[in-house]
Amino acid sequence: MCKVKYGRSYQKYPIFACMELIYAIDIAGTFVFAVSGVLTASEKKFDLFGAAIIALVTAVGGGTIRDLLIGSQPVGWMRDLNYLAAIGLAIPASFFFKKYILRLRRTMFLFDTIGIGLFTILGLQKTLAVGLSPVVAVMMGTTSAVFGGVVRDILCNEVPLIFRKEIYATACMAGAVLYLILKYFGLEYHVNICLTVLFIIVIRILAVKKSWSLPTIN
Numbered sequence: 001m002c003k004v005k006y007g008r009s010y011q012k013y014p015i016f017a018c019m020e021l022i023y024a025i026d027i028a029g030t031f032v033f034a035v036s037g038v039l040t041a042s043e044k045k046f047d048l049f050g051a052a053i054i055a056l057v058t059a060v061g062g063g064t065i066r067d068l069l070i071g072s073q074p075v076g077w078m079r080d081l082n083y084l085a086a087i088g089l090a091i092p093a094s095f096f097f098k099k100y101i102l103r104l105r106r107t108m109f110l111f112d113t114i115g116i117g118l119f120t121i122l123g124l125q126k127t128l129a130v131g132l133s134p135v136v137a138v139m140m141g142t143t144s145a146v147f148g149g150v151v152r153d154i155l156c157n158e159v160p161l162i163f164r165k166e167i168y169a170t171a172c173m174a175g176a177v178l179y180l181i182l183k184y185f186g187l188e189y190h191v192n193i194c195l196t197v198l199f200i201i202v203i204r205i206l207a208v209k210k211s212w213s214l215p216t217i218n
Contacts, residue, residue: 022193026122027086029115032108034059034090035101037152042098044156052091054152059087061148066123066140070130109208116145117200120172121179121193138176145172167207167214175200 037058041051060077067075077083094101101108123144127137146162146169153160162169179196187195206212 022118022122025114025118027082028111029118030059030083031086031090032111032115033148034087035094035108036112036149038091038094039098039101040152040156040158042094048091048095051094054155055087055091055094057155058148058152059083059090061151062119062144062146063123063148065147065151066127066144069143070127070132070136070140072126072130113201113204114197116168116172116204117175117197119145120176120200121196124176124179134180138173138180141176142169142172145169167203167212170214171200171203171207174203 034055037055038051040058041054046054060075060083063077064075067073120141122141124137124141127140128134132140150160150162175196178199179192182192182195
Protein backbone atom coordinates (compact mmCIF):
# COMPACT_ATOMS: atom_id res chain seq x y z
CA MET A 1 0.00 0.00 0.00
CA CYS A 2 1.06 3.58 -0.49
CA LYS A 3 -0.33 7.09 -0.41
CA VAL A 4 -1.44 8.61 -3.66
CA LYS A 5 -1.99 12.27 -4.28
CA TYR A 6 -5.57 13.25 -5.01
CA GLY A 7 -5.40 17.00 -5.37
CA ARG A 8 -3.37 17.70 -2.22
CA SER A 9 -5.15 15.18 -0.07
CA TYR A 10 -3.87 11.65 0.39
CA GLN A 11 -5.73 8.39 0.25
CA LYS A 12 -4.41 4.85 0.63
CA TYR A 13 -4.41 2.87 -2.59
CA PRO A 14 -2.34 0.02 -4.03
CA ILE A 15 1.01 0.94 -5.50
CA PHE A 16 -0.19 1.16 -9.11
CA ALA A 17 -2.17 4.27 -8.18
CA CYS A 18 1.11 6.03 -7.38
CA MET A 19 2.00 6.07 -11.07
CA GLU A 20 2.05 9.56 -12.47
CA LEU A 21 0.25 8.27 -15.56
CA ILE A 22 -3.16 8.31 -13.87
CA TYR A 23 -2.63 11.83 -12.59
CA ALA A 24 -1.41 12.98 -16.02
CA ILE A 25 -4.49 11.50 -17.73
CA ASP A 26 -6.66 13.19 -15.12
CA ILE A 27 -5.12 16.58 -15.96
CA ALA A 28 -5.29 15.87 -19.69
CA GLY A 29 -8.96 14.93 -19.34
CA THR A 30 -9.59 18.22 -17.53
CA PHE A 31 -7.91 20.08 -20.41
CA VAL A 32 -9.99 18.29 -23.05
CA PHE A 33 -13.24 18.85 -21.16
CA ALA A 34 -12.37 22.53 -20.84
CA VAL A 35 -11.69 22.75 -24.59
CA SER A 36 -15.08 21.20 -25.33
CA GLY A 37 -16.65 23.79 -23.05
CA VAL A 38 -14.96 26.67 -24.87
CA LEU A 39 -16.00 25.31 -28.27
CA THR A 40 -19.60 25.04 -27.10
CA ALA A 41 -19.44 28.61 -25.79
CA SER A 42 -17.96 29.75 -29.10
CA GLU A 43 -20.87 28.21 -31.01
CA LYS A 44 -23.23 30.20 -28.76
CA LYS A 45 -21.23 33.42 -29.39
CA PHE A 46 -20.29 33.87 -25.72
CA ASP A 47 -17.66 36.44 -24.80
CA LEU A 48 -14.29 35.50 -23.27
CA PHE A 49 -15.57 35.59 -19.68
CA GLY A 50 -18.58 33.47 -20.56
CA ALA A 51 -16.37 30.96 -22.36
CA ALA A 52 -14.08 30.76 -19.32
CA ILE A 53 -17.03 29.99 -17.04
CA ILE A 54 -18.30 27.29 -19.41
CA ALA A 55 -14.80 25.79 -19.61
CA LEU A 56 -14.55 25.70 -15.81
CA VAL A 57 -17.92 24.06 -15.18
CA THR A 58 -17.40 21.54 -17.98
CA ALA A 59 -13.99 20.48 -16.70
CA VAL A 60 -14.57 20.34 -12.94
CA GLY A 61 -18.33 20.65 -12.49
CA GLY A 62 -18.91 16.93 -12.10
CA GLY A 63 -16.14 16.49 -9.53
CA THR A 64 -17.33 19.57 -7.65
CA ILE A 65 -20.90 18.27 -7.38
CA ARG A 66 -19.58 14.88 -6.26
CA ASP A 67 -17.34 16.35 -3.56
CA LEU A 68 -20.12 18.57 -2.23
CA LEU A 69 -22.53 15.64 -2.08
CA ILE A 70 -20.10 13.34 -0.25
CA GLY A 71 -18.89 16.09 2.08
CA SER A 72 -15.31 16.26 0.80
CA GLN A 73 -14.29 19.90 1.19
CA PRO A 74 -12.61 21.91 -0.09
CA VAL A 75 -13.39 20.29 -3.42
CA GLY A 76 -10.58 18.59 -5.32
CA TRP A 77 -9.61 21.28 -7.83
CA MET A 78 -9.25 23.87 -5.05
CA ARG A 79 -6.47 21.78 -3.51
CA ASP A 80 -4.48 21.34 -6.70
CA LEU A 81 -3.94 24.35 -8.95
CA ASN A 82 -2.80 22.13 -11.82
CA TYR A 83 -6.46 21.63 -12.67
CA LEU A 84 -7.00 25.37 -12.95
CA ALA A 85 -3.77 25.65 -14.96
CA ALA A 86 -5.07 23.03 -17.42
CA ILE A 87 -8.32 24.97 -17.79
CA GLY A 88 -6.41 28.24 -18.13
CA LEU A 89 -4.34 26.78 -20.97
CA ALA A 90 -7.40 25.32 -22.67
CA ILE A 91 -9.13 28.70 -23.02
CA PRO A 92 -6.55 30.52 -25.21
CA ALA A 93 -5.67 27.28 -27.01
CA SER A 94 -9.30 26.88 -28.02
CA PHE A 95 -9.50 30.43 -29.35
CA PHE A 96 -6.18 30.58 -31.19
CA PHE A 97 -6.17 27.03 -32.54
CA LYS A 98 -9.88 26.46 -32.99
CA LYS A 99 -9.71 25.41 -36.64
CA TYR A 100 -6.95 22.92 -35.91
CA ILE A 101 -8.79 21.51 -32.91
CA LEU A 102 -11.93 21.06 -34.99
CA ARG A 103 -9.89 18.95 -37.41
CA LEU A 104 -8.97 16.72 -34.48
CA ARG A 105 -12.53 15.93 -33.46
CA ARG A 106 -11.85 12.20 -33.49
CA THR A 107 -8.79 12.63 -31.30
CA MET A 108 -10.71 14.93 -28.96
CA PHE A 109 -13.54 12.40 -28.82
CA LEU A 110 -11.06 9.68 -27.85
CA PHE A 111 -9.54 11.81 -25.07
CA ASP A 112 -13.01 12.78 -23.88
CA THR A 113 -13.96 9.10 -23.75
CA ILE A 114 -10.80 8.17 -21.86
CA GLY A 115 -11.54 11.06 -19.52
CA ILE A 116 -15.05 9.95 -18.63
CA GLY A 117 -13.79 6.42 -18.03
CA LEU A 118 -11.06 7.55 -15.67
CA PHE A 119 -13.24 10.17 -13.94
CA THR A 120 -15.88 7.51 -13.30
CA ILE A 121 -13.46 5.22 -11.50
CA LEU A 122 -11.69 8.00 -9.59
CA GLY A 123 -15.05 9.36 -8.43
CA LEU A 124 -16.21 5.90 -7.41
CA GLN A 125 -12.99 5.27 -5.46
CA LYS A 126 -13.19 8.59 -3.66
CA THR A 127 -16.78 7.91 -2.63
CA LEU A 128 -15.91 4.45 -1.31
CA ALA A 129 -12.98 5.96 0.59
CA VAL A 130 -15.33 8.12 2.69
CA GLY A 131 -17.35 5.06 3.68
CA LEU A 132 -20.41 5.38 1.49
CA SER A 133 -22.19 2.41 -0.07
CA PRO A 134 -21.27 0.91 -3.46
CA VAL A 135 -24.63 2.04 -4.90
CA VAL A 136 -23.89 5.64 -3.98
CA ALA A 137 -20.33 5.20 -5.26
CA VAL A 138 -21.63 4.18 -8.70
CA MET A 139 -23.86 7.25 -8.74
CA MET A 140 -21.04 9.56 -7.68
CA GLY A 141 -18.62 8.03 -10.19
CA THR A 142 -21.10 8.73 -12.95
CA THR A 143 -21.70 12.22 -11.59
CA SER A 144 -17.95 12.91 -11.73
CA ALA A 145 -17.82 11.95 -15.38
CA VAL A 146 -20.94 13.50 -16.89
CA PHE A 147 -22.39 16.29 -14.77
CA GLY A 148 -19.89 18.89 -15.90
CA GLY A 149 -21.41 18.42 -19.36
CA VAL A 150 -24.90 18.64 -17.90
CA VAL A 151 -24.15 22.01 -16.30
CA ARG A 152 -22.48 23.20 -19.51
CA ASP A 153 -25.50 22.29 -21.63
CA ILE A 154 -27.95 23.88 -19.21
CA LEU A 155 -25.99 27.13 -19.18
CA CYS A 156 -25.81 27.03 -22.98
CA ASN A 157 -29.58 26.41 -23.24
CA GLU A 158 -29.17 22.92 -24.67
CA VAL A 159 -30.82 19.64 -23.69
CA PRO A 160 -28.04 17.77 -21.81
CA LEU A 161 -26.52 14.87 -23.71
CA ILE A 162 -27.29 12.32 -20.98
CA PHE A 163 -31.01 13.13 -21.26
CA ARG A 164 -31.03 12.26 -24.94
CA LYS A 165 -30.90 8.82 -26.54
CA GLU A 166 -27.11 8.62 -26.90
CA ILE A 167 -25.40 6.14 -24.57
CA TYR A 168 -23.10 8.21 -22.36
CA ALA A 169 -23.88 8.09 -18.66
CA THR A 170 -25.06 4.50 -19.10
CA ALA A 171 -21.56 3.48 -20.17
CA CYS A 172 -20.11 5.09 -17.05
CA MET A 173 -22.58 3.34 -14.77
CA ALA A 174 -21.91 -0.02 -16.43
CA GLY A 175 -18.16 0.48 -16.02
CA ALA A 176 -18.54 1.44 -12.37
CA VAL A 177 -20.60 -1.69 -11.68
CA LEU A 178 -18.00 -3.82 -13.48
CA TYR A 179 -15.26 -2.30 -11.32
CA LEU A 180 -17.12 -3.23 -8.14
CA ILE A 181 -17.76 -6.78 -9.37
CA LEU A 182 -14.11 -7.34 -10.26
CA LYS A 183 -13.03 -5.77 -6.97
CA TYR A 184 -15.35 -8.13 -5.07
CA PHE A 185 -13.72 -11.13 -6.74
CA GLY A 186 -10.29 -9.84 -5.76
CA LEU A 187 -8.93 -8.85 -9.16
CA GLU A 188 -5.64 -6.98 -8.85
CA TYR A 189 -6.15 -3.23 -8.68
CA HIS A 190 -4.15 -2.18 -11.74
CA VAL A 191 -5.79 -4.85 -13.90
CA ASN A 192 -9.22 -3.86 -12.62
CA ILE A 193 -8.87 -0.17 -13.36
CA CYS A 194 -7.43 -0.81 -16.84
CA LEU A 195 -10.19 -3.27 -17.75
CA THR A 196 -12.91 -1.02 -16.39
CA VAL A 197 -11.75 2.14 -18.16
CA LEU A 198 -11.26 0.15 -21.38
CA PHE A 199 -14.78 -1.27 -20.98
CA ILE A 200 -16.26 2.25 -20.77
CA ILE A 201 -14.22 3.39 -23.78
CA VAL A 202 -15.32 0.43 -25.91
CA ILE A 203 -19.01 0.87 -25.04
CA ARG A 204 -18.87 4.58 -25.79
CA ILE A 205 -17.09 4.13 -29.14
CA LEU A 206 -19.36 1.30 -30.25
CA ALA A 207 -22.43 3.28 -29.21
CA VAL A 208 -21.38 6.16 -31.46
CA LYS A 209 -20.24 4.02 -34.40
CA LYS A 210 -23.28 1.74 -34.36
CA SER A 211 -25.79 4.40 -33.24
CA TRP A 212 -26.79 2.49 -30.12
CA SER A 213 -29.31 4.33 -28.02
CA LEU A 214 -31.77 3.87 -25.20
CA PRO A 215 -35.50 3.88 -25.96
CA THR A 216 -37.30 7.19 -25.63
CA ILE A 217 -40.54 7.83 -23.76
CA ASN A 218 -43.29 8.72 -26.20
